[in-house]
Amino acid sequence: MKKWTKEVMGSQLGKTVLITGGTTKVGIEVARELAFHGAKVILCAEDVLKGQSAIEQLVEQLPSGQAHVSFEVVDLSDLESVKNFGQKFLSDHEKLHVLINNAELIHVPRRMLTPQGHELLFSYNYLSHFALTATLFPLMQRVQDARVIFQSNLRHSPSEVDFFDLDGENSYRPNRAFSQSKLALLVFARELDRRLRAIQLDVKSIPIHSGGFTGPALAQFFQFTFRRHPIQAALPILFAATATEALGGHYYGPTGFYELWGAPGEIDFLTQAKNLQTAEKLWEISEQLTGVDFKLHDLSNVVPFHLKGLRPPEFFT
Numbered sequence: 001m002k003k004w005t006k007e008v009m010g011s012q013l014g015k016t017v018l019i020t021g022g023t024t025k026v027g028i029e030v031a032r033e034l035a036f037h038g039a040k041v042i043l044c045a046e047d048v049l050k051g052q053s054a055i056e057q058l059v060e061q062l063p064s065g066q067a068h069v070s071f072e073v074v075d076l077s078d079l080e081s082v083k084n085f086g087q088k089f090l091s092d093h094e095k096l097h098v099l100i101n102n103a104e105l106i107h108v109p110r111r112m113l114t115p116q117g118h119e120l121l122f123s124y125n126y127l128s129h130f131a132l133t134a135t136l137f138p139l140m141q142r143v144q145d146a147r148v149i150f151q152s153n154l155r156h157s158p159s160e161v162d163f164f165d166l167d168g169e170n171s172y173r174p175n176r177a178f179s180q181s182k183l184a185l186l187v188f189a190r191e192l193d194r195r196l197r198a199i200q201l202d203v204k205s206i207p208i209h210s211g212g213f214t215g216p217a218l219a220q221f222f223q224f225t226f227r228r229h230p231i232q233a234a235l236p237i238l239f240a241a242t243a244t245e246a247l248g249g250h251y252y253g254p255t256g257f258y259e260l261w262g263a264p265g266e267i268d269f270l271t272q273a274k275n276l277q278t279a280e281k282l283w284e285i286s287e288q289l290t291g292v293d294f295k296l297h298d299l300s301n302v303v304p305f306h307l308k309g310l311r312p313p314e315f316f317t
Helices: 025-036 048-061 079-092 120-140 174-199 217-225 230-242 276-290
Strands: 016-020 040-045 069-073 098-101 146-151 203-208 251-254 264-267
Touching: 016 025, 016 120, 025 040, 025 048, 025 230, 040 048, 048 069, 069 079, 079 120, 098 120, 098 230, 120 146, 120 174, 120 276, 146 174, 146 230, 174 203, 174 276, 203 230, 230 251, 230 264
Parallel strands: 016 040, 016 098, 040 069, 098 146, 146 203, 203 251
Antiparallel strands: 251 264
16 A cells, blocks of 8 residues: 555645644644645644744744634643633534644653642543543534544553552552553543444544654664654644544554654554453543543444454454
């Protein structure tokens, strides 16, 4: 199959796109490409000054008349801020075509709590994106081929979802907390796809990773030695957000060396992300912890998930 590049991206005219973590290098790169192809792009993050700087940068770099970009403030470390932002977005917009859950905290050396009492990494990377997706979902039901993109990470691999200690109260290790938050996001993305198929909505739930370093020391060495341009990290997001080949419930990332760079393509889920009981329990707990009801509960006769490379869902996990 021919490698996908941003040059083959079709027109995004008429689409509204929301990007969390929009002030990061990757967020700005994604916004630039989508706006260049006609989309109306809203960046959101907690830092107003960084938001203003990002918009100024995009306006300067985009052709005149194509800088349909704006910035909104939301603090993903505070679920109340997320829900307030979501309600405001619902009142200000009629439709949302693409939601890109891109924001992430990577390293918090000591255990910190959010205003709601949740461990910061788990809440920022996962719970806030669960709440935001659930809140804005009514806008996505109104359009064809709407997409929710979830930025996972290769570092979800050594973890598992510890339902007895989600907030790290008994034992907190930064790397484990980060891995758990990213695994939870991946499990949620797959479970959302399964529930969407239950009611046959034209919305795709697509997890991706952008090639963050992990694993063998050699991979980390190459990552730091040959600095990647942000567009390399943006490609899997752009593919999932725009490509006709991108399928809901499938997982995409760089297909080059150690999945650090290269053209985006399908990769396989690790075993930890394929547990159906974990997915159902995580969904239920997430609604309880966020206070947001997703209202996607009818799973009768819905087989679990998709196998890599195949459209029919797999029957066993």
